[in-house]
Amino acid sequence: MKKINSSVAQLLKGIWSQNYKGLSFTYTLTVIENICELLYAAVLGLAIDGLLEGRPASLVPIATLWIIHLFVGLFRHVYDTKVFIGIYSHIAVDMVERQRAGGVEGNKIVGRTSLSREIVDFFQIEVPAIATASIRFIGAITMLFIYDPFVGIFGLSAMIPIVIINRWFAQRAYRLNSALNDRLEVEPDIIAHQPLAIVRRHFVRLRFWRVSISNAEATTWGGVEIVVIVLTLATLLRLTNIQGISVGTIYAIISYIWMFKDAVGDLPVIVDNLSRVHDIGERVAEEVIPVNSEQ
Incomplete structure (x- = not known):
C-alpha cells in the first residue's frame, strides 16, 4: 500500500x-477489554490446575475477570455508538455544505458523502481492530516466552513469512480498492441518468473488482493459515519434550498459540480496510474539515 499522503494524514489528524x-x-x-481477553488463558490454566489439586477457590480469579470484562464491554458498546454517530453526522453535513459551495455536482456529492462514512469507520472499526490485533500478538508472544522461550521464538519466526505475505496483499489491495472506488464514486449518476445497458455494465464491473479483492484476501489468509499450522505442530512437538508440564500450562500455551492465530488471521481484513480507507481519504480529504462533535 502506498504511503499515506499529507492530505489524508491531515484529515485523520483533524478528526x-x-x-x-x-x-x-x-x-x-x-484496551481494557483486550487485556481481559489476554489474561483469560493464564487465569483459566491456573484454575484448571487448582481444581485438579482440589482447590475450588481457584475459580474466583477467572470469575472476577469475566465479570469485569462483561461490564466494560457493555459500557463501551453503548458509549462508542454515540461518539461515532456524532462524528459522522458532523462530517457529512460539513462536507455537503462545502461541496455545494464549491459547485460540485449533486450526484458526486452523494457518492462522496457515502464514501466518507468509511473514514469514520476507520476510527470506529479499523483503529480498535489494529489495537486488538497488536495486543493479542504482543501479549501472546510475551506469554509464550514466559511459559517456554522456544515456543516464543517459534512465534516470532512465523511472523517473517506472514509479514511478507501481507505486504504483497497491501500493494494489491490498494490498486483494487482504488479501481472499485472509481466506480462507486460515479454510481449515483449512473443509476439516476444513464441507460439501463450502462447500469448493467457498471454492476458487472463492480462485481469483478469485489471478487478480485475477495480472491486476493482469501489467498493471503490461506498463506497465513499454512504458517500457523506449521507453528502449531512445532509447538505440540515441543510440549512433548517438556518434563513435568501441567495440564493447565499446556492449555494456556495452546490458547496463546490460538490467540496468535486470531491476531495474524485478522491481518488480511485490516490491510484491505486500511487500503480502502486510504484511497477514500485521498478523494474526500479536500472536502472534509472535521467539526467538533463533542460540543
Whole structure:
C-alpha cells in the first residue's frame, strides 16, 4: 500500500484532534477489554490446575475477570455508538455544505458523502481492530516466552513469512480498492441518468473488482493459515519434550498459540480496510474539515 499522503494524514489528524476526548475514552475501554481477553488463558490454566489439586477457590480469579470484562464491554458498546454517530453526522453535513459551495455536482456529492462514512469507520472499526490485533500478538508472544522461550521464538519466526505475505496483499489491495472506488464514486449518476445497458455494465464491473479483492484476501489468509499450522505442530512437538508440564500450562500455551492465530488471521481484513480507507481519504480529504462533535 502506498504511503499515506499529507492530505489524508491531515484529515485523520483533524478528526482525532476535534474528537480526542470521546475517542480516547472508547479506545481505553477497548484496551481494557483486550487485556481481559489476554489474561483469560493464564487465569483459566491456573484454575484448571487448582481444581485438579482440589482447590475450588481457584475459580474466583477467572470469575472476577469475566465479570469485569462483561461490564466494560457493555459500557463501551453503548458509549462508542454515540461518539461515532456524532462524528459522522458532523462530517457529512460539513462536507455537503462545502461541496455545494464549491459547485460540485449533486450526484458526486452523494457518492462522496457515502464514501466518507468509511473514514469514520476507520476510527470506529479499523483503529480498535489494529489495537486488538497488536495486543493479542504482543501479549501472546510475551506469554509464550514466559511459559517456554522456544515456543516464543517459534512465534516470532512465523511472523517473517506472514509479514511478507501481507505486504504483497497491501500493494494489491490498494490498486483494487482504488479501481472499485472509481466506480462507486460515479454510481449515483449512473443509476439516476444513464441507460439501463450502462447500469448493467457498471454492476458487472463492480462485481469483478469485489471478487478480485475477495480472491486476493482469501489467498493471503490461506498463506497465513499454512504458517500457523506449521507453528502449531512445532509447538505440540515441543510440549512433548517438556518434563513435568501441567495440564493447565499446556492449555494456556495452546490458547496463546490460538490467540496468535486470531491476531495474524485478522491481518488480511485490516490491510484491505486500511487500503480502502486510504484511497477514500485521498478523494474526500479536500472536502472534509472535521467539526467538533463533542460540543
